[in-house]
Amino acid sequence: MTTTDPIIEMRGITKRFGGVTALNDVDLRAYPGEVLAIVGDNGAGKSTLIKVLTGVYQPTSGTIHYEGKPLAMASHADAIENGIDAVYQNLAIADHLTPAENLFLGSELTRRIAGITFLDNRAMKEQATAVLKDRLGVQLKSMDVATESLSGGQRQAVAIARAVRHEDLKVLVMDEPTAALGPQETARTLKLIQTLKAQGLAVILISHALDDVFDVSDRIHVMRRGECAGVVRTAETTSEEVLGLLTGATKMAKEAML
Amino acid sequence: MTDATAPTPRPGLAARIEPYIGILGPMVMIALIALFMGVVEPARYFRVSNINQILLDAALYMPMAMAMTFVITQRGIDLSIGSVAALSAIIMAFLIKQYDFSAPVAFVICLVLGAGMGLINGLVITRFRVPDLIGTLAMDLVYRGFALVLAKGLVLARFPDLITEIGRGQSLIFLPTPVVIGLLTLVAGYVALRATHFGRYTIAIGSNPEATEMTGISVDRHRVYAYVLMGTMAALAGVMLTGKLNAVQATSAPYFNLHVIAAVVVGGTSLFGGRASMIGSLAGVLLLSMMINALVTLRIEFFWQSVASGVVIITSVAIYTWLQKKDRDGSGGIRAIFDNPDNRKLTMLAGLIIAALILLLGLGAATATAPAA
Numbered sequence: 001m002t003t004t005d006p007i008i009e010m011r012g013i014t015k016r017f018g019g020v021t022a023l024n025d026v027d028l029r030a031y032p033g034e035v036l037a038i039v040g041d042n043g044a045g046k047s048t049l050i051k052v053l054t055g056v057y058q059p060t061s062g063t064i065h066y067e068g069k070p071l072a073m074a075s076h077a078d079a080i081e082n083g084i085d086a087v088y089q090n091l092a093i094a095d096h097l098t099p100a101e102n103l104f105l106g107s108e109l110t111r112r113i114a115g116i117t118f119l120d121n122r123a124m125k126e127q128a129t130a131v132l133k134d135r136l137g138v139q140l141k142s143m144d145v146a147t148e149s150l151s152g153g154q155r156q157a158v159a160i161a162r163a164v165r166h167e168d169l170k171v172l173v174m175d176e177p178t179a180a181l182g183p184q185e186t187a188r189t190l191k192l193i194q195t196l197k198a199q200g201l202a203v204i205l206i207s208h209a210l211d212d213v214f215d216v217s218d219r220i221h222v223m224r225r226g227e228c229a230g231v232v233r234t235a236e237t238t239s240e241e242v243l244g245l246l247t248g249a250t251k252m253a254k255e256a257m258l
Numbered sequence: 259m260t261d262a263t264a265p266t267p268r269p270g271l272a273a274r275i276e277p278y279i280g281i282l283g284p285m286v287m288i289a290l291i292a293l294f295m296g297v298v299e300p301a302r303y304f305r306v307s308n309i310n311q312i313l314l315d316a317a318l319y320m321p322m323a324m325a326m327t328f329v330i331t332q333r334g335i336d337l338s339i340g341s342v343a344a345l346s347a348i349i350m351a352f353l354i355k356q357y358d359f360s361a362p363v364a365f366v367i368c369l370v371l372g373a374g375m376g377l378i379n380g381l382v383i384t385r386f387r388v389p390d391l392i393g394t395l396a397m398d399l400v401y402r403g404f405a406l407v408l409a410k411g412l413v414l415a416r417f418p419d420l421i422t423e424i425g426r427g428q429s430l431i432f433l434p435t436p437v438v439i440g441l442l443t444l445v446a447g448y449v450a451l452r453a454t455h456f457g458r459y460t461i462a463i464g465s466n467p468e469a470t471e472m473t474g475i476s477v478d479r480h481r482v483y484a485y486v487l488m489g490t491m492a493a494l495a496g497v498m499l500t501g502k503l504n505a506v507q508a509t510s511a512p513y514f515n516l517h518v519i520a521a522v523v524v525g526g527t528s529l530f531g532g533r534a535s536m537i538g539s540l541a542g543v544l545l546l547s548m549m550i551n552a553l554v555t556l557r558i559e560f561f562w563q564s565v566a567s568g569v570v571i572i573t574s575v576a577i578y579t580w581l582q583k584k585d586r587d588g589s590g591g592i593r594a595i596f597d598n599p600d601n602r603k604l605t606m607l608a609g610l611i612i613a614a615l616i617l618l619l620g621l622g623a624a625t626a627t628a629p630a631a
Contacts (some may be wrong), residue, residue: 077474092469096532106473108455118453135269222358 040223055079268291284541320440341401345497376489380482425501464531
């Protein structure tokens with residue numbers, strides 16, 4: 001993995017909210033075609049970290065490098081423009097719209113008839129079907145139903161498809177993607193993550209479920225009290241070691257972090 | 259998903275007809291009214307002149323029902339439409355009668371005024387963060403007040419042909435002109451809902467405002483658009499009403515708001531947002547007009563209309579809510595209701611209120627003296 005350059009690199013990120021230091025001097029690297037898991041207790045700084053990464057928060061100090069070049073993001077829209085997107089736990093889906101309508105929400109395809117701009121519903125449906133099938137290997141029974149009638153995993157596929165619809169997406173952050181899913185749907189979602197990884201995306205997975213993390217990730221980034229407690233290769237570690245880092249029982253030298 | 263192996267249970271009847279319930283519901287009720295009137299009073303109800311009357315009555319509400327469909331789908335409400343209609347129509351009437359404006363110019367000014375009032379409503383709601391219910395209710399008072407200030411007790415009557423044509427003419431095709439106008443606005447609304455950014459974002463906002471905001475859509479701006487459309491359509495209805503009666507006064511159009519909201523909600527557009535049915539709104543408007551006309555045909559006292567409208571609203575909303583409830587478990591039965599301690603307490607409360615009423619009425623009757631006169 002380390003043979004290539006990181007697609008995104010956070011260096012010395014510190015984020016303070018008033019007197020509270022949410023993140024203190026955190027480094028993070030993600031490589032194309034890998035799954036980086038971020039684990040940590042509640043309040044360890046995972047959410048703040050990904051919000052900085054996806055442009056929602058601006059760091060108090062520290063820099064983000066994208067493809068080796070410094071990148072300043074003023075908003076989440078900036079992040080999306082630069083190929084960084086996130087799928088949140090609550091999925092941010094409009095339940096009454098169809099999957100295609102959700103995929104293109106905010107960036108609809110249009111055609112002009114007699115000088116008036118109309119939505120091109122057919123083209124959006126075709127492209128949405130293609131994105132779901134070709135990129136995610138997902139085929140919904142019907143593209144014409146409201147998204148609320150789909151299963152949890154299918155809804156998640158729609159949310160992921162919305163992110164990967166952008167051709168230049170390089171980094172996908174997934175916040176607790178399996179938290180609300182049953183075992184079958186979880187397995188499918190993990191398979192989806194592998195599919196995205198195989199397509200060369202850097203997938204950053206935030207999860208509480210260590211089983212899932214060990215299943216699917218290449219490296220594990222452990223957060224503790226707003227600091228990076230350790231970064232380990234999944235293949236070379238055990239859940240005991242990760243738990244040790246999580247709870248602070250084990251310490252890791254900064255130089256040893258991968 | 260492709261590897262889906264879990265058999266999906268066959269959806270029940272309610273789930274399968276749910277997408278069409280907005281159209282089916284009012285259609286069934288329309289059929290019931292038609293059937294009932296066909297048995298009771300076929301000769302007078304199904305006369306061509308009466309059908310024409312039903313359509314004329316319905317036409318007045320069609321533009322507003324179209325706009326209200328957008329407003330309600332965005333989880334909004336507009337209670338000010340009656341006053342917007344009255345105020346803009348009165349200003350138009352003054353322009354024509356007192357300042358000799360030509361009818362087409364005054365008509366367009368009236369629509370723009372309606373749009374302006376809608377804009378004020380939208381800004382009050384989105385900028386000042388006044389909840390839509392209170393905001394439009396208060397603006398209703400403001401607009402009605404201005405109408406009264408302007409017109410005092412005056413009835414302005416006798417308008418140019420253009421205005422009466424819009425209100426009750428029939429020179430376009432075999433249908434009355436207002437019906438043509440009403441249907442055209444509904445068709446435009448249908449297309450806008452299905453195939454424009456405004457329509458798509460309307461549903462998205464009603465479905466999940468936070469998610470819509472996150473995708474970079476300006477939620478507040480699109481909410482304002484809906485209120486502007488609503489104001490414009492209310493002003494159009496004001497002109498149609500003025501033309502229909504060939505007269506207007508400050509107290510015109512008192513119950514537009516509830517009538518229109520009722521029609522839209524009966525038509526299957528969800529008060530909880532996200533679910534819109536333009537065809538349902540048309541059906542709802544027709545249903546209410548047929549019902550009111552039926553009451554008139556049956557020579558039932560005018561004041562019962564209010565009772566009937568209220569009952570129809572409550573019934574249809576209750577039925578839709580019941581149909582949309584996902585966790586219906588079917589373990590019904592009267593006994594199950596009374597096994598719930600909350601329901602037992604409510605029953606006791608109802609019993610107490612009834613007992614108190616009986617007691618007080620008895621007391622009143624016992625101590626009553628003969629009327630003075």
